Amino acid sequence: MKHVFLIDGSGFIFRAYHALPDSMKRPDGTVVNAVYGFTAMVLKLLADTDADHIAVIFDRARKTFRSDIYPEYKAHRPPAPDDLIPQFELVREATRAMGLKAVDMEGYEADDLIATYARQAREKGAQVTIVSSDKDLMQLVGDGVVMMDAMKNRMIGPDEVFEKFGVGPDRVIDVQALAGDSSDNVPGVAGIGVKTAAELINTFGDLEGVLSNAHTIKQPKRREKLMEQADNARISKQLVTLCQDVPVDVPLDDFDVVRPDVNLLLAFLKEQDFKSLFAKVAALGLSIGDNGNAKVSVASGGLSGVPPSVAPILEPLPAVQFELVQSEAALAAWIAEAQDAGLVAVDTETTSLNAMSAALVGVSLCVTPGRACYIPLAHKGPQAQGGFDFGDGADSPAQGAPEQIPLKRALELLKPLLENPGVLKVGQNIKYDMVVLSRYGVNIAPVDDTMVISYVLECGQHGHGMDELARLHLDYETIKFKDVAGTGKAQVTFDLVDLDKALDYAAEDADVTMKLYKRLKPRLASEHMNTVYETLERALIPVLVQMEREGIKVDATELKRLSDDFAKRLGDLEIEIHTIAGEPFNIASPKQLGEILFDKMGIQGGKKGKTGAYATGADILEGLAAEGHELPARVLDWRQLAKLKSTYTDALINQINADTKRVHTSYSMAGTSTGRLASSDPNLQNIPIRSEEGRKIRKAFIAEPGHTLLSADYSQIELRLLAHVADIEQLKKAFHADLDIHAMTASEVFGVPLEGMDPMVRRRAKAINFGIIYGISAFGLARQLDISRGEASDYIKAYFERFPGIQKYMDDTKAFAAEHGYVTTLFGRKCHVGGINDKNPMVRGFSERAAINAPIQGGAADIIKRAMVHLPGALAEAGLSARMLLQVHDELIFEVSDSELDATRTLVKAVMESAATLDVPLVVDVGIGANWDDAH
DNA sequence: AAGATCACG
């Protein structure tokens, strides 16, 4: 006995069940997805392993000895799904068909049997591999025992255990005893998670060390909880400790690998209708190797030249099958399959990242993970590149264009599927595909989005692009766009990519999307994020599609006039600046400007920054200008105009869509760490408003003739949310009384009467209020108000004395973030914050401020998203034709027919104000005007 | 690609 494989059969079943679609059925209707996943995985293991003893171990009944210790243990687990129950017996059958022993025992969990056999094997000097990813088995790792996560194809040794628990395998049970486990109902100690538990165990050695030293722990809450709940921790330790001496019936020796009866195996595979597995086993001429320890091998003539005992004959089992669809018949077959399954992953290939100007090039579909197709629709022949474009490559067969279904015909076939309310379409950033296809008359619904699901689950932890998600969740490197389309100057649009390359790339996108969906969707429910996803994010997708399609009208003539005006004034300023400097230089270069100011002209003021360059930010230049220096003042003027010209007037003119004559932004749903949207291409969330010059640009955003722009913005929404979530009585009263909140703060903090208040005093209070939302620091406030840090410190102190509830709210928020790694908004959105426990005080401080800000900023984002979801229906129901065009964090812009102005105004205000019910009223200010500036 | 700067909430 050299190497023993202990396979966690029960773990396998559940993972396979959730990873694979329940549309996998035998002809008799029995769902066999878990059986298939289990069988495929074990066959693959058999082909790869050098083990001489193998067992598959299962749970038997729900009641085990742990229920006697603690009746709640695993008590709240929902019963197994109906379509999974019949599969338990089939999996045992599969095990036997593969020539392996299936083991279980009344009163014990599979984990206990695994622990017992692992100990016995070690005593006989054998190596042990536990095939499972269950964290409860990690306590067994080390000293000749490793775990293997078969689905991720990853070995788990002591290092991986440490990564997971923050302690070595020998202390895993101590950490679990403290942290508990909500999925198994192991109580642990309330408020202590894995992170804290590991820290405690590392400090005091083991559980008893922690409990006997509990009274010395500094954090008062933690100390109390530990002392109160010591018994819970001891019970938890009993629950998580695996029993290593189960009186097993089947001796370890019985697990020696024997010849599987191939006929039995083939019969079983046939009965389950596993065609691909059957074909692989049969076609390879599977037979019995007899080289001492071989399990499954290839008969002579199977794979010539491959040593039978090591031939991975069943590799690659999960090989992907991609099909190029070039005929209507083939397309019809895919559509029928998707129709039957009720679920299909969809992806479109186009000529551009801009959904409003992209031309459709092809569509890919995936119904079953591992099988996908690509339907090319507008690919051109090799000669097309650089040649003359006839406009509609799909209908006019360009020279050498490949065989494709005509675009129009393919869309006719796809439309019923993509619009079928009974078929769920899954995409990765499907808003893009929806916008593109809507321009071709296809309105995809209903939809799910893996990018958005990932964002709801893990916002702030990482990006949510497909490449990153595939790497993270599937341990898979996707083909990069650059690899098929080239890079730099040689890059081509997708319609010029060869079909074989296009197939690999495009079909993979649909396949990966489906795999991600299988993996991520169940987590929404198990992690209680379904409501956030469904009501806040998923419902918003079609709303944003509509907004992006609408766009907004801009006055190109006016923008051009502005641009010319700016150009002229920039020219004049440039001459003036160069004259003052005594030499020409690039005013846009901070480096050159710094050298002119501080070296050549000898103005006192220092270097800064890691790069060694002089700082020349607006604050610095303003300081110099105030000292009477002419050049910095002119540079500030120049910068303002240069910014407005390049970023706004010129860029906006270029962004006007040729078809619609309007400007269409794109909203990013998974870009921010707080739940806000972001806008790009162009960014319409940062159109100037604060300066007089800048407002001229805003005036160029206009309504169609007979229409008016309507702007509705939430008044003080973040401070209102703060008053609500931190439960601050004075603030809530002030909002109920509709007081000037900054003046009220000034009066409270500085003790001055509201009547005849000095505007400067109010300004200071306003800065404090904003600072609070940002996670105030004396340094930040001092800089904002240009006062000393001491003075800023005094203000903050005075503020917290008047509003002790805010201090408590901030401390609680930081503590929650430090414990869990995330904070939540009022509506349940999670915002993860990294670095909250970092040793570096600066990094930590940054995270703490982000943690304080996120629930407020994110809560406001939730509220406006709710309003946006409700508004289209409310408008339609009221018979109003107003179109929602833009969102700017706390503001919505509509284009309204003049005749409906009053009714729309009333309705929009009402819907937005009732988007949430807080302890304070939500107030929306509405303005109207011929342009966006006047609407404010 | 990174950094500086500046437009917005």
Place this chain on the structure above:
DNA sequence: GACGTACGTGATCTTC
């Protein structure tokens, strides 16, 4: 006692 910070974005330009 020193460090060096207000929160969240995107676009443009220069520099490397």
